[in-house]
Amino acid sequence: MRFFEFVGKIVLDIVHMAGRMSILFYETTKGIFKPPFRFRLFIKQIEFIGYKSIPIIILTGIFTGMVFSLQSYKGLNNFGSGEMTSGLIAMAMILELGPVLTGIMVAARAGSAMTAELGTMKVTEQIDALDAMAVDPVHYLAVPRMLAGMFSMPLLNAICIIFGVIGGYVVVVPMMGVSSSIYFENMVLYTNLNDIIDSIIKSFVFGIIVVIVSCYNGFNTSNGAEGVGKATNVSVVESAVLVCMFDYILTSVLIL
Amino acid sequence: MIKVVNLYKKFGNHNVHNGINLEIKKGAITYIIGPSGTGKSVLLKQLMGLIKPDKGTIYVDGADITKANKKQLLKIRYKFGMLFQNAALFDSLTVYENVAFPLREHRKLSEAETMEIVHEKLKLVGLSGVNNRFPSELSGGMRKRVGLARAIALSPDIMMYDEPTTGLDPIMTDVVDDLIYTTQKELNITSVVISHDIPSVLKNADYIGMLYNGRIIQYGTPDYFKETDNPYVRQFFSGSKDGPIKVF
Numbered sequence: 001m002r003f004f005e006f007v008g009k010i011v012l013d014i015v016h017m018a019g020r021m022s023i024l025f026y027e028t029t030k031g032i033f034k035p036p037f038r039f040r041l042f043i044k045q046i047e048f049i050g051y052k053s054i055p056i057i058i059l060t061g062i063f064t065g066m067v068f069s070l071q072s073y074k075g076l077n078n079f080g081s082g083e084m085t086s087g088l089i090a091m092a093m094i095l096e097l098g099p100v101l102t103g104i105m106v107a108a109r110a111g112s113a114m115t116a117e118l119g120t121m122k123v124t125e126q127i128d129a130l131d132a133m134a135v136d137p138v139h140y141l142a143v144p145r146m147l148a149g150m151f152s153m154p155l156l157n158a159i160c161i162i163f164g165v166i167g168g169y170v171v172v173v174p175m176m177g178v179s180s181s182i183y184f185e186n187m188v189l190y191t192n193l194n195d196i197i198d199s200i201i202k203s204f205v206f207g208i209i210v211v212i213v214s215c216y217n218g219f220n221t222s223n224g225a226e227g228v229g230k231a232t233n234v235s236v237v238e239s240a241v242l243v244c245m246f247d248y249i250l251t252s253v254l255i256l
Numbered sequence: 257m258i259k260v261v262n263l264y265k266k267f268g269n270h271n272v273h274n275g276i277n278l279e280i281k282k283g284a285i286t287y288i289i290g291p292s293g294t295g296k297s298v299l300l301k302q303l304m305g306l307i308k309p310d311k312g313t314i315y316v317d318g319a320d321i322t323k324a325n326k327k328q329l330l331k332i333r334y335k336f337g338m339l340f341q342n343a344a345l346f347d348s349l350t351v352y353e354n355v356a357f358p359l360r361e362h363r364k365l366s367e368a369e370t371m372e373i374v375h376e377k378l379k380l381v382g383l384s385g386v387n388n389r390f391p392s393e394l395s396g397g398m399r400k401r402v403g404l405a406r407a408i409a410l411s412p413d414i415m416m417y418d419e420p421t422t423g424l425d426p427i428m429t430d431v432v433d434d435l436i437y438t439t440q441k442e443l444n445i446t447s448v449v450i451s452h453d454i455p456s457v458l459k460n461a462d463y464i465g466m467l468y469n470g471r472i473i474q475y476g477t478p479d480y481f482k483e484t485d486n487p488y489v490r491q492f493f494s495g496s497k498d499g500p501i502k503v504f
Contacts, residue, residue, distance in 0.1 A: 125344040126346055131359045132306060132340075
């Protein structure tokens with residue numbers, strides 16, 4: 001009996017959380033169209049989520065591209081088709097690695113900080129203070145962040161893809177001796193515009209997920225400093241898992 | 257001005273409020289006293305609709321705020337100013353920006369007009385030359401005064417103070433008490449104050465309500481409280497651990 005109680009509680013908790021996150025998403029989306037438009041906060045968040053994430057996204061992209069091409073060149077070369085590596089890298093970066101890695105890295109870098117900031121505001125009553133001054137905390141805090149996430153993520157994704165391809169180039173062309181023109185020719189041959197559109201859609205959605213999960217956990221922080229630490233931890237884990245989950249869901253929808 | 261009827265609130269299995277009845281009179285300073293953990297802050301937050309009660313009604317100027325939706329609540333909150341226990345200043349903004357915040361949100365003023373009001377309010381609480389400092393660079397007393405300046409920036413009808421003097425030295429306590437008194441008299445606002453500080457209560461209050469076990473067990477003027485033989489009040493005023501209020 002206790003086992004069923006245990007499973008039931010977990011399921012209920014998950015459904016409860018999903019529902020409340022959906023409500024937050026709905027309210028935030030509604031807030032986008034409600035004046036005032038907080039341009040300064042939006043720019044500040046773009047700087048924080050987008051601009052300041054560029055270095056780690058570049059590093060992640062380059063090394064992922066390098067290791068991926070190393071492994072796939074080794075595999076493909078067994079069949080004598082080593083020069084097709086670039087097509088594989090480009091496809092993998094555009095369709096999967098770019099959006100997913102960007103999502104997870106932004107969750108780890110910006111999402112965690114966002115939860116910690118909002119969580120601290122919550123436990124020090126700053127969010128209550130916003131409410132008390134008749135300022136909707138969702139409108140003031142979540143809306144600029146979500147807009148910034150929606151805007152920054154596709155661009156970060158593009159940066160990640162480009163540097164992934166560059167990383168692949170570094171390994172395949174000078175080290176493995178594939179000619180530079182074949183590298184780019186195969187890359188263009190195996191990718192098409194639809195893949196790039198799918199990639200943009202994915203990263204756009206991941207941007208929303210990371211921000212909503214981070215804000216949700218921030219807004220629901222309790223129990224002081226320990227609570228902030230816990231909320232930050234949970235937030236990163238949830239963002240990463242949800243990014244992977246929605247990656248599958250989106251892929252299955254977009255592939256049709 | 258504010259009328260609370262039969263208010264119930266529960267957190268988990270813990271009954272915080274068991275039928276509170278209370279009236280806050282217009283233009284007066286009402287102190288809410290009572291031991292820690294009896295839900296005084298929760299009561300204050302319910303009065304301005306930050307927390308929803310489980311049962312009961314709260315009338316603010318005749319309107320029942322427990323039935324108000326989000327939009328109506330925001331409108332009702334224009335009437336309120338609140339000083340939080342730890343001032344709850346936005347720590348990403350400077351002192352000036354903190355006080356200017358409600359003005360920028362709700363009033364379409366030019367920067368010069370905003371600046372004038374901010375300086376006026378900061379002068380009222382006796383602060384100058386701290387405009388560009390961040391809250392983390394201020395002392396507790398200064399932070400409370402900035403919090404007060406921010407709360408009165410929009411000239412509210414009702415001011416709420418959550419333990420305004422807790423954690424302050426005796427002199428700063430007197431300064432803040434004086435501020436509560438003078439802002440009340442100068443701006444003619446209704447004030448609700450939570451406090452543990454008996455001398456402050458007796459000095460400033462027009463009315464006192466004592467909260468214990470989720471109910472208002474005694475209500476009256478300071479003179480009444482000085483003379484009543486209610487054992488709960490007597491124990492609380494004398495600060496003795498022996499009596500009907502059990503700590504352990």
